[in-house]
Amino acid sequence: MRILLVDDEAELVSTLAERLSFRGIEADWVTSGEEALKQVEKQRYDIAVLDVKMPRISGLALKKLLEEKDPQLKFIFLTGHGSEEDFAIGSAEAGEAYYLIKPVDLNLLIEKLKEIIRT
Amino acid sequence: MSWETIAREGFQFFGKMSASISHEIKNALAIINESAGLLEDFSILAEKGRPIDPERLKLLAASVMKQIQRADGLIKRLNRFAHSADDPIKIIDLNETLELLVSLAQRPAAMREARLDLVLPDHPVMAVTNPFLLENILWLFLDFLLTGNHKVVQLIPEVTGTGVRIRLVGQFGFPVDPAQAFPSEREKALLEALRGELEMEPQVGEMILSLQKNF
Numbered sequence: 001m002r003i004l005l006v007d008d009e010a011e012l013v014s015t016l017a018e019r020l021s022f023r024g025i026e027a028d029w030v031t032s033g034e035e036a037l038k039q040v041e042k043q044r045y046d047i048a049v050l051d052v053k054m055p056r057i058s059g060l061a062l063k064k065l066l067e068e069k070d071p072q073l074k075f076i077f078l079t080g081h082g083s084e085e086d087f088a089i090g091s092a093e094a095g096e097a098y099y100l101i102k103p104v105d106l107n108l109l110i111e112k113l114k115e116i117i118r119t
Numbered sequence: 120m121s122w123e124t125i126a127r128e129g130f131q132f133f134g135k136m137s138a139s140i141s142h143e144i145k146n147a148l149a150i151i152n153e154s155a156g157l158l159e160d161f162s163i164l165a166e167k168g169r170p171i172d173p174e175r176l177k178l179l180a181a182s183v184m185k186q187i188q189r190a191d192g193l194i195k196r197l198n199r200f201a202h203s204a205d206d207p208i209k210i211i212d213l214n215e216t217l218e219l220l221v222s223l224a225q226r227p228a229a230m231r232e233a234r235l236d237l238v239l240p241d242h243p244v245m246a247v248t249n250p251f252l253l254e255n256i257l258w259l260f261l262d263f264l265l266t267g268n269h270k271v272v273q274l275i276p277e278v279t280g281t282g283v284r285i286r287l288v289g290q291f292g293f294p295v296d297p298a299q300a301f302p303s304e305r306e307k308a309l310l311e312a313l314r315g316e317l318e319m320e321p322q323v324g325e326m327i328l329s330l331q332k333n334f
Binding site: 009011012015016018019022053054055056078080081101102103104106 | 141142143145146148150151153156157160182186229231
């Protein structure tokens with residue numbers, strides 16, 4: 001499994017990528033939608049994990065752009081939204097993708113990644 | 120003057136700023152969470168015989184401390200913002216009020232690829248006004264400018280012969296959207312409540328909010 005992490009908080013995604021690598025999951029990371037669009041041209045990914053709120057290209061907009069480049073790519077969203085209502089709205093907008101609320105439970109993220117790969 | 124409009128706008132403004140700050144606090148907590156998790160991973164690996172690099176530990180500790188300071192700063196800002204609604208009339212230093220507003224609005228601006236620059240004089244710019252309503256109307260002005268896709272907006276407080284003024288300087292033309300009436304009823308209601316005046320100078324890219332000396 002190879003995943004791409006996209007979040008404008010570099011310290012968050014770099015640390016998350018390292019922790020995933022300890023668990024046998026190859027994870028690259030970038031800090032903007034623009035970089036993500038370039039990265040998927042260089043490397044194929046199974047899943048993109050996207051922050052919802054990013055400057056310039058939001059996570060939801062990035063999902064659509066990445067899907068155009070790779071229709072097979074699956075998605076998980078990370079959000080700083082705290083409420084169940086926000087979560088529900090975001091999930092509806094994101095279609096079949098999954099939502100996880102920050103701070104992320106790593107075991108839950110891995111569970112979701114595996115679940116997506118299985119389906 | 121519609122107090123109903125002012126109250127509705129006030130709640131929306133308070134909600135928007137609180138949501139933005141809580142989102143940033145969540146980001147700081149998320150980084151602390153991952154740093155703590157990585158420390159745990161290193162400990163587990165050390166138990167299995169893999170040595171821990173002290174430099175990595177120092178970096179992780181520094182990262183945690185940085186994020187705690189960040190979250191602490193955010194909470195202090197939120198607290199100051201919340202207290203700006205305490206008094207309907209107060210003597211304020213516009214420099215401090217604008218510093219607070221810019222610190223609150225910088226992230227929403229960054230989300231729109233814009234930056235807010237504060238140009239402060241080396242002396243206080245005192246005003247007697249309603250601090251919360253002033254922050255609210257300035258946010259609406261900024262929101263209008265940022266919707267017009269301005270990359271940089273400067274905020275400049277100044278003393279005038281009759282009171283004070285705040286210049287918002289960008290590169291903008293009016294109307295940005297012909298369908299968007301500005302100032303709309305909400306800005307007009309706030310202007311009236313603040314006894315302020317708005318001048319729009321599209322040729323030189325300025326909006327000027329003037330407040331009288333005596334509220």
